[in-house]
Amino acid sequence: MRNGKGDATVAAEVYGELTFAGEIMRKHLPENVYRTLRLTMQHGSPLDPEIANTVAHAMKRWAIEHGATHYSHWFQPLTGSTAEKHDAFITPTGDGHAIERFSGDQLVQGEPDASSFPSGGIRETFEARGYTAWDATSPAFIYKSGDTATLCIPTAFVSWTGEALDKKTPLLRSIQAVSKQALRVLKIFGTDEGVSQVITTLGCEQEYFLIDREYWERREDLRLCGRTLLGTPAAKGHQLDDHYFGAIPERVMAFMAEVERRLYELGVPVKTRHNEVAPGQYEIAPIFENANVATDHQMLIMQILRAVAPHHDFVCLLHEKPFAGVNGSGKHNNWALSTDTGVNLLDPRDDAHTNMQFLVFLVAVIRAVDLHADLLRAAIASAANDHRLGANEAPPAIISIYLGDMLSDILEQVARGQAKSTKRGGKLNLGAHTLPQIPRHAGDRNRTSPFAFTGNKFEFRAVGSSASIAWPNTVLNTIVAESLDYMATQFERKVGKNPTPARLETAVKALLKQVVREHRRVVFDGDNYSFDWHTEAENRGLPVLRTAADALPALTARKAQALFNKYDVLSKRELQARTSVLLEQYCTIVGIEARTLVSMLKREALPAALRYQAELAGAVAASDAAGVDAVEARADLQYLVEQIAELYRAIELVEKAEGAGHEDAARHAARIRDRLLPAMEQARAISDALEQSIPDDLWPLPRYSEMLFLR
Ligand code: ADP
Ligand code: MG
DSSP states (O other): OOTTOOHHHHHHHHTTTTBSOHHHHHHHSOHHHHHHHHHHHHHOOOOOGGGHHHHHHHHHHHHHHTTEEEEEEEEOBTTSSOEEEEEESEEEOSSSOEEEOOOHHHHHEEOOBGGGSOOTTSSOTTOOBEEEEEOTTSOOEEEEETTEEEEEEEEEEEETTSOBOBSHHHHHHHHHHHHHHHHHHHHHHTOOTTOOOEEEEEEEEEEEEEEEHHHHHTOHHHHHHSSOSSOOOOSOSSTTOOSTTOOOOHHHHHHHHHHHHHHHHTTOOEEEEEEOSSTTEEEEEEOOEEHHHHHHHHHHHHHHHHHHGGGGTEEEEOOSOSSTTSOOOBEEEEEEEEETTSOBTTSOOSSHHHHHHHHHHHHHHHHHHHHTHHHHHHHTOOHHHHTTTTSTTSOOSSOOEEOOHHHHHHHHHHHHTOOOOOSSSSOOTTTTTSOOOOOTTOSOOOTTOSEEEOSSSEEETTSBTTSOSHHHHHHHHHHHHHHHHHHHHHHHHHHOSSOOHHHHHHHHHHHHHHHHHHHGGGBOOSOTTSHHHHHHHHHHTOOOOOSHHHHGGGGGSHHHHHHHHHTTSOOHHHHHHHHHHHHHHHHHHHHHHHHHHHHHIIIIIHHHHHHHHHHHHHHHHHHHHTTOOOHHHHHHHHHHHHHHHHHHHHHHHHHHHHSOOOSOHHHHHHHIIIIIHHHHHHHHHHHHHHHHHSOTTTOOSOOHHHHTSOO
């Protein structure tokens, strides 16, 4: 808190203070430059290179006022995190003095060494050249860390060959692709007046855990892998549901307030905070923004959460499943399409005409998800998310859509070619010609669905909590672009570009009927956690891809290549590169986990068990010497000795399965899935059983019961 004022007052005061946007931009730029830049930011007009010098100068002045000494091109390589290389503004003048310099050229382009970032084979290590290019559509910001401040410029990162080496470039391309196709649909409906682009809107709810830093320091698994590789669940979990939306502990509140203040300064519009399902689990969510800015802001949210936690003696765990048997963390990716005049295209309206348009967009998404469920599944695939998907408190690994009773019913009617009424009786204000009126929030909620329609947006819930949202949305935008292209093409063929309302209506009905019939199998309103759904999904022909190793190869299929290529989102080489980076990451991560597990078992679990064995043996020997038969203790000892022997064997199996293979990444991933992960599970199970019998003073690791309940 500043000046003794409440958080709310401070929040409004500092909002956007550290981001070069809005009023700050207007204040620092000449009027004409301001207007030009705003056109690029808000309506996607091409960037006028003439303005770069002026903008650079203004940014530098503003940043220096805030204590910045350096600037950095801030980008998102395929590692999944952000990267930055800082350059000082200061430039020696040769006469013993120095000036602070930052030119348009430095703003527009940077040249980091590309060889140390994953390129998936696009670049060899000796071909180091890569470029960062200013993304003027996402505001520059000042990142403060302790006493230092750095001007960060969001950039795209491409190789010397022009191929994308980052997550932002394809996202921007996909945003353009979906806009272009959506505009064609609007044109057919005659609703494109004054619209220069269709914007992808995104708001992501971020779940995370907080644990005491002291515990984190004592656990190698948390430090190296971000999740516990060992540990028995505490007696109390979330059975009582007493944590969800419960009162936020004071220490946590102080943490949240600091996080929010830092984010407000950066212009990240965070809005909600609450306790999540598991003990120690919380959520933060911003108000939605355009997908590109929302993605940059999402990276900042994760960065600030991690950075601020230690100020409060916490560590923030963003991993999808930090604790086995406890609710995992996701990132609910709320996605919609909106015109740049502010009309949400997924918002059902009262007017029947726009309503028809709404159904076209809705059905286009359904078609996209059905045709490319495998790609959406691949878009969220990671070693970490595998521990969450399919467990019985997270969305399953099967991609389906939840629409709710009313919309599902309407689609059924559409499929029969006679949508006339809404389900909830009464509202027959539709006449024979038009499609039904659809009240907002007509549907119930279904928390089990991986992809749910929630009134005026889709909520893609299978995205992992630690993931960058750039890639899932790149895929989502691209598959929807393809569907909108299909719909627009069909309409244009049937009715031309400027149809009469009556012809249009007939064409819409016919096409909706056909598409709904072809793709309604992907709609599932039931309980996604139920076992029956797996069988049912298989019967429906939906892809059931349980692990990342199963899911990622979909990206190499010809279908995927053709799709990304057609909409200029990723070339064949770029897609291949990305896929191999993802597969390699999967293998690397599980490899690190396996070695960490072995290290902890050998250095911590086994020695503790052996000490306890000695203690028990001593007790038994003492009893024998005293002439009493300690029957129970003897049995315990016997059992312990057997468990320890089993643990030795299990460790050996993990080591064997981990041993380096030289096959290609996809085979390696499959071997990890089939051999290494089960071996790790097995070793863990034995150790967890041991943990339960070993006394507190001998067990060296903080237990779940300690870590999950903050003091
Ligand atoms: P819910 O209660 O359905 O989860 P909220 O209103 O709490 O919905 O919103 C959850 C997230 O969805 C927020 O980040 C919000 O800004 C975002 N959101 C709302 N409308 C849209 C939209 N049209 N496009 C993208 N995200 C949206
Ligand atoms: Mg939600």
